[in-house]
Amino acid sequence: LECGGQRQALTTDHLRAFMNDPYRMARITAIHAMGDIWAMGGRPQAALASIILPRLGARLQGETLREIMAGAGDAIGAAGAVIAGGHTSQGAELTIGFTLTGLWDGPVVPATGARAGDVLILTKPLGSGTILAAEMRMLAQGGDVQAAYRMMEHPLDRAAAILAPHARAMTDVTGFGLAGHLGTMLGGACSAQLDLAAIPLLAGAQALAESGVRSSIWAANRAAAPLDRPLRRGREILLCDPQTAGGLLAAVPAEKAAGLLQALQDAGEPAAIIGEVGTGAGIRF
Numbered sequence: 001l002e003c004g005g006q007r008q009a010l011t012t013d014h015l016r017a018f019m020n021d022p023y024r025m026a027r028i029t030a031i032h033a034m035g036d037i038w039a040m041g042g043r044p045q046a047a048l049a050s051i052i053l054p055r056l057g058a059r060l061q062g063e064t065l066r067e068i069m070a071g072a073g074d075a076i077g078a079a080g081a082v083i084a085g086g087h088t089s090q091g092a093e094l095t096i097g098f099t100l101t102g103l104w105d106g107p108v109v110p111a112t113g114a115r116a117g118d119v120l121i122l123t124k125p126l127g128s129g130t131i132l133a134a135e136m137r138m139l140a141q142g143g144d145v146q147a148a149y150r151m152m153e154h155p156l157d158r159a160a161a162i163l164a165p166h167a168r169a170m171t172d173v174t175g176f177g178l179a180g181h182l183g184t185m186l187g188g189a190c191s192a193q194l195d196l197a198a199i200p201l202l203a204g205a206q207a208l209a210e211s212g213v214r215s216s217i218w219a220a221n222r223a224a225a226p227l228d229r230p231l232r233r234g235r236e237i238l239l240c241d242p243q244t245a246g247g248l249l250a251a252v253p254a255e256k257a258a259g260l261l262q263a264l265q266d267a268g269e270p271a272a273i274i275g276e277v278g279t280g281a282g283i284r285f
Helices: 022-039 058-078 128-136 142-152 157-163 177-186 205-210 218-224 234-240 254-266
Strands: 006-016 043-054 082-091 095-103 119-122 169-172 191-194 248-252 272-278 282-284
Touching: 006 022, 022 043, 022 058, 022 095, 022 142, 022 157, 022 169, 022 248, 043 058, 058 082, 058 095, 119 254, 128 142, 128 205, 157 248, 157 254, 169 177, 177 191, 177 218, 177 234, 177 248, 177 282, 205 234, 218 234, 248 254, 254 272
Parallel strands: 043 082, 191 282
Antiparallel strands: 006 095, 043 095, 119 248, 119 272, 169 248, 191 272
């Protein structure tokens, strides 16, 4: 939006707690919420926190709130932004949310606008929705869950700084899954050919998907995704897996793709080239 002659982003997001560590949960939620700003090539500016605390004793509520604000402050401060205030209330379960503003130093990167011939780069592995669903059912391996948490805590600022000057379109992969967000990027004007073997996955996610574990919103994501055939194998199933604090998905000119991938990997980003944009419509693999 335009505000006083200044381009400004405004975004909001929240997560219900899926772990018993308020500090870490707040960090993940803040990174998840800042993803939209990073995906547009912007930098987070200011945040308002919206927190629902569970019914606890006064001392424990205060300690929980302090941990939340410390975790959020660390993540948002590291992105160069500040927490300007917020609101707390009491409810059945812990829920943490942030409304953020963002600013641009360069052009705004749109969420749509991929062109035939562009190459698709993904900066984080898929599978967090499946792993969280398995953890709730006590089916996930502890090491896989911790690895997923660490990936969720990985911010997108370095990857965005590398990709934004060159991307024709970019989005963060979150609740709609890779297929859903890619469909938005294509805008019905192009198709995508994915290389399933090249798509990075979180440890344990493929086996869990093949065993039948699904996030609660997987079916809705599958129904909405522009995919042209049934999803049977684990890698195919994970195309519709909703992601928490997922990676960036960027469509970049083919001649720049290899150099951008190398720059990302040199910066410590677990990025991969996962396909290309073509003519027609839909997502193929």
